[in-house]
Amino acid sequence: MSLELKGITKSFGSLVANDAIDLSVGDGEILAILGENGAGKSTLMNIVYGLLQPDSGEIRVNGSVVSINEPSDALAAGIGMVHQHFMLIPVFTVLENIVLGHEATSKIGKLNLEQARAKLLSLAKEFGFEIDPDALVEDLPVGVQQRVEILKALMYDAKILILDEPTAVLTPQETDELLEVVKRLRDQGTSIIFISHKLREVKAIANRISVIRRGKVVGSADPSASQEELASLMVGRSVNLAPDKTPHAVHDVVLKVDGLTISDSTGRALVKDVSFDLRGGEVLAVAGVQGNGQSELAQAIINLEDHVQGSILLGGKEIVGLSVHDSLHEGIAFVPESREDDGLIGSFSIADNLILDTHRERPFAKGISLSPRAVAADAELKAKEFDIRAQSTKDPASSLSGGNKQKVVLARELSRPVKLLVASQPTRGLDVGSIEFVHERILAERDAGRAVLLFSTELDEVLALADRIAVMYAGKILAIVDSNVSREKLGLLMAGVAS
């Protein structure tokens, strides 16, 4: 089936989110839509899926105009969508989630899942998915949950599948698997719209690429175009994808972790006997598939973990057992894995978020009395230095884009006297422009002689920034290797193969 969008325009107040957008995807084709966060990709797809109504323009399926007023219209027209945030009920089984909203029942209302089960199994077989219909969704890895979403769309005969930022939550391996799945779907005749801002994936998978910037289609590109070309089309200026990393002068050991074991409340060890040294002027990247103990290790360094054995020396001083506040003030900047949950208070103003850690200190406080003027003045300065784009620093932090949220976190953490920067997944979900900014900032800290401990599941990021790479697997550091290691070797290590 083919899908054509003609002159789709949608505005919210004075903001034109989509401006006369024309796009088309043909039978058995993968169209990649590339664009930064806020470029209007999701608005467009929500229009196609019937969650929003366009101000003008038309949608054609197989050449004839269809009117899509709600998602059920889209489903009826053969359009399915897999959202960035999964729409699954964790405590239901795979099968229950898939039939949700389309349950077949007997006359007295008894649920009949057998027909659906047969169809699900045959579909899974057809597309080569391995899936247990009776597994609870909450027990499944993220990549498999996503496959449940895809199957859900296919169950209702979607011939046009929209994937909205499908790899944002996946590990490198899961991403590769997903790309294979998407190719297989295409080869069997499904038309696919693949929305992403990740250049490597888009290049690997698309038949055609359309780039959206500020609500307009600004061009299309061939998958053979270089990453730099795609990035500059997307951002609207030339972009430096590989940050300049000058040879570095290493200083003394700043962080010495020795025999660190972290357990959860039931006594199960999540991090096992981890030891490493980190010097000033050096970036040590901890790579690994999500959930191999990286989060706990990062949190333990500022004493956010409760059950810790072993030693962490910062500048020669033992910090295990200090309060979080004292750990931070020993000279650690901490960028948490989840900005929304742990990095910011969404309902607080940007200015208040910038002093979360230092609100007790001068000039923000005298005794217990806060000085709103000092807080506001400080926010103006930091917003300028870190290029935080907001109408006002009094706006709530939740109104910011992902990149600007991360800038707020960085601005706050780097404005204390710092010896060590601990950054967990600092560019997860960010657009190219913001990634560039964060990377430059991290390297600037390194060049200024600070130690940087970077936790990342993105291989590109690890290879671009690290001086040395520690690979974590099942709670242990499997190896610490030099940054000129090959991707393949790193991939094997992340899968637990030490050789």
Place this chain on the structure above:
Amino acid sequence: MKKFLDRILGSALLPALSFLLAFIISGFVIAFSDSKVLKLVSSPGKFITTALSTVGNAYLALFQGSIYDPNLAHGHGFLQGLYPLSETIVTATPLILTGLAVALAFQAGLFNIGAQGQFIFGAIAASYVGFHYSFTPVLHVTLAILAGVISAAIWGGIVGLLKARTGAHEVIVTIMMNYIAGFFILWILKTTKFLRHGRIDPIAPEVAPSAQLPHLAGANFRLHAGILIALLAAYFVWWLLNRTTIGFQFRAVGANASAAKTAGISVGYATIATMALCGALAGLGGAVHVLGSEYALTADIAGNFGFDAITVALLGRAKPLGTVLAALLFGALRTGGRTMQSNTTTPLDIVLVIQALIVLFIAAPTLVRYIFRIKNLKTQEAMASKGWNG
């Protein structure tokens, strides 16, 4: 200035509209529950006029009983007509303080159901210092109030301590502690230390005149200095929340405890301090109520002040100024309701209907928006759902 006015109007619009809707609907309830009105159903013209006059009389009595009564003014001068207003303020005073105890907890992400018990402990301690000791006038009343505040702060602080150390949910703990407080006052009023000489019903001796809060408008009015204390406390809570590092931490923990913790704020400390302060505020309410208007401790000294406080704090959107206004409204409904019951055929219970409807509409902003066809009604966060998740 304009921005400021917009903000006030924005946040007052929903309560004001809810108030209006509650009165309209209660009007129907009044009309249709009145036997005189119902008898006239067969003749529509008479029916409507009688219904309107019944409702009108009820609301007029409500106003006369709570704000200004021209009958009292007749022959005694305008000021005497304000006697109902004085009564409204006397009723509202403890309610402001217990309301603040709930509102402050809301701001810190805690649901304080325990204002009732905290109020009781404040009242017991203030009463004991009031009747058992004798000091010079200003010192005596100050010490009595302090005793109430401190013992209630400890009572509230226990809840915070339990939550911070063991994770016990404050809702469950405060409900249980309300029972303990309720039975404790029954027991203590039977002990020889508290039971008034020569009495067998549970009542303590009256507090010494030196421990009583002074009247503000002469002996004819019950209006006492407690209202000034309550207003000061409201200002204090505003200042604490918005202008101090402690309040900053409370709000940070309330809005996102996980981010607060990551930034080095001690969630346990904030929880304990919040609950102790909330206890202090409710205890101040108890002390002021005993020393200002009741003088003698009785078993039901706390009435419904601790529970109405939850409604008052919700209505006031957990803001100090909002809480003061909501408490005054509730005080007016309570005192006016009594006059309405005695002067008309409308029962006091209609006041509960009005209160319940106001809260219902406040909790369902979408409904109000739909009824009045308002697009951008500022709803802020729905307070009612907070606290359970935090």
